[in-house]
Amino acid sequence: MEISGTEELVTEIRRQLAEPDPRALAALVSGAHPADLAGALRELELPEQVTVLRQLPAEAAGAVLYEMDDDRRLALVEALGQGEVSRILDEMPPDDAADVVEALPEEQASQILDRMPPAEAEEIQELLQYGESTAGGIMTPEFVAVHEDMTVAQALEHLRKAVTREGVFHVYVVDSHDHLVGVVPLRRLITADPATPVHAIRRPDVISVTAETDQEEVARLVTKHSLLAVPVVSRDNRLLGTITVDDVIDVIHEEATEDIHHLGGVSADETIFDPAGKVVRRRLFWLLVNLPTAVLAATVVGLFEPSIQALAALAVFMPIVAGMGGNAGIQTFTVIVRAIALGDLTVANTRKVLFREAVIGLANGAGTGLVAGVIAYLWKGDPLLGLILGLAMITNMLVAALTGTLVPVALKLLRVDPAVASGVVVTTFTDCSGFLSFLGLATLFLRFLHPQ
Amino acid sequence: MEISGTEELVTEIRRQLAEPDPRALAALVSGAHPADLAGALRELELPEQVTVLRQLPAEAAGAVLYEMDDDRRLALVEALGQGEVSRILDEMPPDDAADVVEALPEEQASQILDRMPPAEAEEIQELLQYGESTAGGIMTPEFVAVHEDMTVAQALEHLRKAVTREGVFHVYVVDSHDHLVGVVPLRRLITADPATPVHAIRRPDVISVTAETDQEEVARLVTKHSLLAVPVVSRDNRLLGTITVDDVIDVIHEEATEDIHHLGGVSADETIFDPAGKVVRRRLFWLLVNLPTAVLAATVVGLFEPSIQALAALAVFMPIVAGMGGNAGIQTFTVIVRAIALGDLTVANTRKVLFREAVIGLANGAGTGLVAGVIAYLWKGDPLLGLILGLAMITNMLVAALTGTLVPVALKLLRVDPAVASGVVVTTFTDCSGFLSFLGLATLFLRFLHPQ
Numbered sequence: 001m002e003i004s005g006t007e008e009l010v011t012e013i014r015r016q017l018a019e020p021d022p023r024a025l026a027a028l029v030s031g032a033h034p035a036d037l038a039g040a041l042r043e044l045e046l047p048e049q050v051t052v053l054r055q056l057p058a059e060a061a062g063a064v065l066y067e068m069d070d071d072r073r074l075a076l077v078e079a080l081g082q083g084e085v086s087r088i089l090d091e092m093p094p095d096d097a098a099d100v101v102e103a104l105p106e107e108q109a110s111q112i113l114d115r116m117p118p119a120e121a122e123e124i125q126e127l128l129q130y131g132e133s134t135a136g137g138i139m140t141p142e143f144v145a146v147h148e149d150m151t152v153a154q155a156l157e158h159l160r161k162a163v164t165r166e167g168v169f170h171v172y173v174v175d176s177h178d179h180l181v182g183v184v185p186l187r188r189l190i191t192a193d194p195a196t197p198v199h200a201i202r203r204p205d206v207i208s209v210t211a212e213t214d215q216e217e218v219a220r221l222v223t224k225h226s227l228l229a230v231p232v233v234s235r236d237n238r239l240l241g242t243i244t245v246d247d248v249i250d251v252i253h254e255e256a257t258e259d260i261h262h263l264g265g266v267s268a269d270e271t272i273f274d275p276a277g278k279v280v281r282r283r284l285f286w287l288l289v290n291l292p293t294a295v296l297a298a299t300v301v302g303l304f305e306p307s308i309q310a311l312a313a314l315a316v317f318m319p320i321v322a323g324m325g326g327n328a329g330i331q332t333f334t335v336i337v338r339a340i341a342l343g344d345l346t347v348a349n350t351r352k353v354l355f356r357e358a359v360i361g362l363a364n365g366a367g368t369g370l371v372a373g374v375i376a377y378l379w380k381g382d383p384l385l386g387l388i389l390g391l392a393m394i395t396n397m398l399v400a401a402l403t404g405t406l407v408p409v410a411l412k413l414l415r416v417d418p419a420v421a422s423g424v425v426v427t428t429f430t431d432c433s434g435f436l437s438f439l440g441l442a443t444l445f446l447r448f449l450h451p452q
Numbered sequence: 453m454e455i456s457g458t459e460e461l462v463t464e465i466r467r468q469l470a471e472p473d474p475r476a477l478a479a480l481v482s483g484a485h486p487a488d489l490a491g492a493l494r495e496l497e498l499p500e501q502v503t504v505l506r507q508l509p510a511e512a513a514g515a516v517l518y519e520m521d522d523d524r525r526l527a528l529v530e531a532l533g534q535g536e537v538s539r540i541l542d543e544m545p546p547d548d549a550a551d552v553v554e555a556l557p558e559e560q561a562s563q564i565l566d567r568m569p570p571a572e573a574e575e576i577q578e579l580l581q582y583g584e585s586t587a588g589g590i591m592t593p594e595f596v597a598v599h600e601d602m603t604v605a606q607a608l609e610h611l612r613k614a615v616t617r618e619g620v621f622h623v624y625v626v627d628s629h630d631h632l633v634g635v636v637p638l639r640r641l642i643t644a645d646p647a648t649p650v651h652a653i654r655r656p657d658v659i660s661v662t663a664e665t666d667q668e669e670v671a672r673l674v675t676k677h678s679l680l681a682v683p684v685v686s687r688d689n690r691l692l693g694t695i696t697v698d699d700v701i702d703v704i705h706e707e708a709t710e711d712i713h714h715l716g717g718v719s720a721d722e723t724i725f726d727p728a729g730k731v732v733r734r735r736l737f738w739l740l741v742n743l744p745t746a747v748l749a750a751t752v753v754g755l756f757e758p759s760i761q762a763l764a765a766l767a768v769f770m771p772i773v774a775g776m777g778g779n780a781g782i783q784t785f786t787v788i789v790r791a792i793a794l795g796d797l798t799v800a801n802t803r804k805v806l807f808r809e810a811v812i813g814l815a816n817g818a819g820t821g822l823v824a825g826v827i828a829y830l831w832k833g834d835p836l837l838g839l840i841l842g843l844a845m846i847t848n849m850l851v852a853a854l855t856g857t858l859v860p861v862a863l864k865l866l867r868v869d870p871a872v873a874s875g876v877v878v879t880t881f882t883d884c885s886g887f888l889s890f891l892g893l894a895t896l897f898l899r900f901l902h903p904q
Contacts, residue, residue, distance in 0.1 A: 007800045035676055160643045168639050169621045169680070186638045187620050191612045223705065224487055226698035228621070228680055245697050246678035249704065253675065256708035257790055263715065264786025265779060272791045272805050279808075280815045283783050287776060287820050294775040295827060298768050305764045312760040315767035316753045319883060322771065323746040324739060327717060327876075331735050334716025338709055339724045348459045349724075356728050363732045368739050375747060424779075431771060 006039040013040055017048055026055040034060065038067035041076075042273060050079050062092035062100075069273060070103045077104060086115035089124070095140040095247070098127035135218050136211030138251065139232040139241035145172040146198055148181055153194035155184070172231055172239055173202040180231055180239045182206055208233045211240055215251045220343070222248045259341060262419035263334070265290070290424055297322070297431035304439035307446055313380055314442050317389050321438045324368055325396035325430035332357050332404025333426050337418050340408060354405045361401025365394035382450040385442075392438035399433040400426070458491040465492060469500055478507040486512065490519035493528075494725055502531050514544035514552075521725060522555045529556065538567035541576070547592040547699070550579035587670050588663030590703065591684040591693035597624040598650055600633055605646035607636070624683055624691055625654040632683055632691045634658055660685045663692055667703045672795070674700045711793060714871035715786070717742070742876055749774070749883035756891035759898055765832055766894050769824075769841050773890045776820055777848035777882035784809050784856025785878050789870050792860060806857045813853025817846035834902045837894075844890035851885040852878070 009032060016025035029037060029052055041049045041064070053061050053076070065073055065088065077085050077100075089097045089112065101109045101124055113121040123141055130136025144162045146155040155171060162168070171189060173182040182202030192201050208231045209218055222230060222245060230248075232241045258268040267282045301308075301318070308314050336353070339345040345353060373390030377383050407425050408418035442449065461484060468477035481489060481504055493501045493516070505513050505528070517525055517540065529537050541549045541564065553561045553576055565573040575593055582588025596614045598607040607623060614620070623641060625634040634654030644653050660683045661670055674682060674697060682700075684693045710720040719734045753760075753770070760766050788805070791797040797805060825842030829835050859877045860870035894901065 007798065033676065156642060159639065186642070187611065190608060190638070190642060223698075223701050224485065226696075226701075228697065244678075245680065245701070246675075249675050249678075249697075249701065252701065252704050252708075253794075256704075256711075257794070259708075260712055260715065260790055261786060263712065264782050266783050266786055270787055272787060272796055272801075272808075276808050276811050276815075280812050280819075283780070283812065284816050284819045286783070287779060287816055288823065290779050291772075291776065291820060291823060294772045295824075297771045297775065301771060302768045305768065308760065308767045309764035312757045312764070312767075315760045315764075315770070316750050316757065318767065318770070319749045319753060319774065319887070320743075320746045323749065323879075323883065324743065327739055327742050328735070330716050331718050331738070334713060334718055335722055335724060338712055342705075342709070344724055346459065353724050356724075356731075359728045360732050360735065363728075364736050364739055367732075367736045368743060371740065371743060372747075427775075431775065435771075 006036060006043075009036055009040040010043045013044065013048075013052060017051060022051075022055060025052070029055050030057070030060065034063035035067045037064045041068065042072065046075055046079055049076055053080065054084075058088045058091040062088045062096065065100055066092065066096045069271065071275075073100065073103065074105075077108070082108070082112050082115055086112045090116050090120050093140055094120070094123045094127060094142065095138065095241075098124045098137075099132075102128060102132060130211050133215045134211060135209045135213040135215065135230075135232045135243060136240070138215055138218070138247045139211070139243045140247075141241040143172060143231070143239070143242040144168050144170075145174050145178075145239055148173050148175055148197070148199035148202065150198050151194065152189060152192045152196050152198060152201070155189060155198050156194070159186075159189070169228055171198075172206075172242075173198055174239055178239060179237045180206065180208055180233050183231070206231065208237075209243075210235055216255055218243060219248050219251045219255065223252075259337075259419045262417060263337070263423055265423070293424055293428040293431075296428060297435060300432045300435040301439065304435075304443055307439060307443045310446060311442070311449055313385070314439060317376055317385075318435060318438060320372055321389065321392050321396055322431045322434035324372070324393060325400045325434045326427045328361065328364055328368075328397045329400035329404045329426040329430045330423065332361070332401050333408055333418075333422050336405050336408045337422060340412050340418055345409070350405075350409055354402070357401040357405045358398060361397040361399075362394065365397030368397070369393035380450070384445060384448055385450070388441045388445065388449075389438065392434065392441055395437040396430055396434040400430045403429040458488060458495075461488055461492040462495045465496065465500075465504060469503060474503075474507060477504070481507050482509070482512060486515035487519045489516045493520065494524065498527055498531050501528055505532065506536075510540045510543040514540045514548065517552055518544065518548045521723065523727070525552065525555065526557075529560070534560070534564050534567055538564045542568050542572050545592055546572070546575045546579060546594065547590065547693075550576045550589075551584075554580060554584060582663050585667045586663060587661045587665040587667065587682075587684045587695060588692070590667055590670070590699045591663070591695045592699075593693040595624060595683070595691070595694045596620050596622075597626050597630075597691055600625050600627055600649070600651035600654065602650050603646065604641060604644045604648050604650060604653070607641060607650050608646070611638075611641070621680055623650075624658075624694075625650055626691055630691060631689045632658065632660055632685050635683070658683065660689075661695075662687055668707055670695060671700050671703045671707065675704075711789075711871045714869060715789070715875055717875070745876055745880040745883075748880060749887060752884045752887040753891065756887075756895055759891060759895040762898060763894070763901055765837070766891060769828055769837075770887060770890060772824055773841065773844050773848055774883045774886035776824070776845060777852045777886045778879040780813065780816055780820075780849045781852035781856045781878040781882045782875065784813070784853050785860055785870075785875065788857050788860045792864050792870055797861070802857075802861055806854070809853040809857045810850060813849045813851075814846065817849030820849070821845035832902070836897060836900055837902075840893045840897065840901075841890065844886065844893055847889040848882055848886040852882045855881040 012028055016028055041052065053064065113124060144159055146158050159171060169186050171184045172180060173184060175181050182204045183206040184198060184202050188201055207221060207225055211232055211234065218230060228245050230243045231239055232243060234240055261268050261270060265286050270279060336345060369390035372393055373386035376389045377386030403426050408422045411418040411422060464480060468480055493504065505516065565576065596611055598610050611623060621638050623636045624632060625636060627633050634656045635658040636650060636654050640653055659673060659677055659679065663684055663686065670682060680697050682695045683691055684695060686692055713720050713722060717738050722731060788797060821842035824845055825838035828841045829838030855878050863870040
């Protein structure tokens with residue numbers, strides 16, 4: 001973690017904002033990367049943000065808008081005014097423009113679209129039909145397609161004239177009904193005889209997705225087959241657009257952040273730049289959902305109050321059984337949740353994995369139980385207390401292994417994201433079973449335990 | 453989670469293995485994706501694996517070997533014999549071949565390389581110099597480069613003749629000393645006048661990395677600049693190879709799995725297919741490292757044994773303070789660890805983020821403390837007990853916010869991966885401070901608390 005380029009950029013922008021001549025500011029911000037500029041704008045006041053954005057060409061201003069978070073972007077869009085925003089959107093890649101429009105209030109979005117050239121507005125509107133996290137929602141409608149009966153020479157001529165913003169590395173081949181029938185990598189087109197018809201050199205086994213395909217599935221396909229782009233087709237196989245690998249990388253980062261955040265009990269899209277009030281509402285909700293599980297664990301302890309009254313030392317060792325069981329449960333469920341996400345865990349191998357986790361749980365319970373039991377014996381001078389602690393830890397680690405495996409599998413079968421809830425459910429199980437096994441065994445043998 | 457293609461493939465392979473004519477088996481496995489085949493081989497015995505691999509062309513066999521996990525691959529390499537393995541390696545992309553060789557025992561690796569054609573063996577050996585997780589370790593030495601003084605027509609002719617396995621989408625431009633001086637996207641080459649010299653149409657601002665660059669940094673560059681490939685250069689800017697985006701996607705997945713696993717206290721590369729004995733050794737180590745932290749929390753409780761002896765009800769509410777504090781601490785540190793990984797948290801904004809987390813912690817402590825306090829009051833009929841529980845929860849959530857922020861920041865400054873250790877350190881802090889604040893306050897006001 002070093003002083004990042006963002007802070008230097010902010011300082012530099014502030015200095016130039018104070019100058020009367022805007023040309024140096026224009027040169028500075030035009031040379032910066034959109035993502036860095038979006039980061040720098042976070043540190044500036046709204047009127048300063050507007051001044052900076054107005055120094056940029058519309059295309060660059062669009063890239064910066066795209067990189068900003070929703071709340072700040074909304075404020076900036078209002079400050080810029082609908083006319084200016086519609087000019088910026090017009091210069092953006094349609095898929096990015098659609099993402100910006102999607103995050104605006106409905107009325108404002110439609111007024112801004114009304115001010116754009118009808119063809120571009122329609123393109124954006126078509127993209128808005130698709131769900132945000134589907135192939136349709138992340139595709140761009142820009143691509144180069146040629147008819148299968150064209151010759152290589154004609155295809156190259158078509159490619160020269162085609163107007164696209166995104167880099168072109170594949171030429172898609174369609175039939176007379178615009179159905180996708182193949183793909184030709186650019187290099188193949190260059191190396192082929194100019195008189196050859198395109199259908200003779202196309203690769204017919206092109207991997208495509210429909211507009212409704214979930215973006216996670218798209219990412220999985222691109223990863224598995226090492227693709228640079230995926231064509232998106234309608235249900236009747238008409239070519240609608242393409243998804244390039246850079247958009248897929250964004251999806252992969254987004255899904256990883258989502259999984260990590262869900263495992264930690266925070267919203268998928270929370271960032272350190274969110275206002276505190278918003279964060280409190282969302283995190284507090286999750287904590288209050290968790291409170292009953294903590295109360296449940298407390299209730300289990302409550303069952304054994306008389307035993308604790310008789311021997312307060314029991315309360316000392318409770319956190320060890322519960323805490324170590326929780327750690328082991330989290331180890332198991334982390335591996336299981338990730339294996340489900342990567343597609344490694346299937347219905348067929350669940351039984352084998354469950355058995356393996358049970359063996360691991362018993363072994364780890366024996367290992368940690370032995371050490372903890374010896375510590376308890378040395379501390380309190382009572383071998384029976386050590387034995388009870390060790391047995392409780394073995395029991396609890398077995399419970400941790402079973403719940404750590406079965407809870408995420410069950411949630412997945414119920415079509416709930418296992419990352420969202422498994423952690424809490426697993427640690428609730430290990431808390432309760434830890435208290436139950438330790439205090440239960442201690443109560444059973446209470447009259448043989450040394451009072452201090 | 454559905455019955456995956458892997459199980460069907462295993463069944464189908466088993467059926468064909470029983471047939472006397474191997475041609476149907478060859479057709480079946482040649483049509484399968486290498487990743488699926490590697491998954492299917494996991495379910496088969498070693499002699500069956502050998503039979504299957506021998507039905508594949510060397511290039512496809514290499515792709516399957518590459519997709520397998522280290523332990524299984526090692527067994528299979530020994531079963532196949534050095535001659536056959538060297539023939540397979542010869543047909544693999546050199547970067548993948550180097551990864552396979554790297555995982556073999558040193559002596560075996562050098563014997564296999566000795567059996568390969570010297571040029572290919574040398575290429576692999578050169579790749580092996582670089583660290584596994586550096587740009588050099590993931591690059592391929594195959595690329596198309598042209599001299600800056602060539603014309604477009606000459607460059608296209610060169611491209612037609614170039615032998616490369618990987619898809620080519622950019623042509624790199626070098627000077628007379630093989631220094632990288634630019635890049636030309638394939639499409640630009642097609643659209644340019646054939647007589648133009650390449651240096652006139654090259655983009656000179658090509659983003660490159662040195663062979664020593666960390667793979668995570670490469671992934672960050674590719675993501676930020678939406679690249680399809682990055683050229684890798686020596687320290688004096690000679691072109692050594694390229695990294696294609698599909699390898700970068702593998703890095704991104706690998707780093708995400710690593711972060712998720714470290715957060716859950718398991719090794720970066722553990723999978724559900726690892727043998728139980730290996731997993732026990734690695735997880736048990738981590739659990740035993742954690743044991744002292746659990747003992748530390750127990751020691752804090754031990755300080756207050758007389759209070760618990762006087763009022764066993766205290767033991768009932770201990771898990772609520774500690775558990776809810778742990779949950780809140782994990783929320784904070786999840787967001788902070790991810791913000792560090794994504795480069796959002798910097799030295800300059802840490803103070804602001806810390807203050808914001810403290811405010812959130814106090815607010816969430818007040819919210820959950822109020823609810824928990826009321827529950828305790830209704831349960832035990834003692835308003836003072838409820839008040840003490842509420843105050844302890846506010847204190848503990850403030851501690852959770854501060855440690856959840858400062859522990860990962862401190863680890864990052866010490867150059868330790870914050871994902872590895874923060875979780876345990878944070879929950880140890882919240883356990884101890886939870887027990888300390890709750891039992892401490894209760895001890896202070898013990899004579900005013902109702903015995904039951």
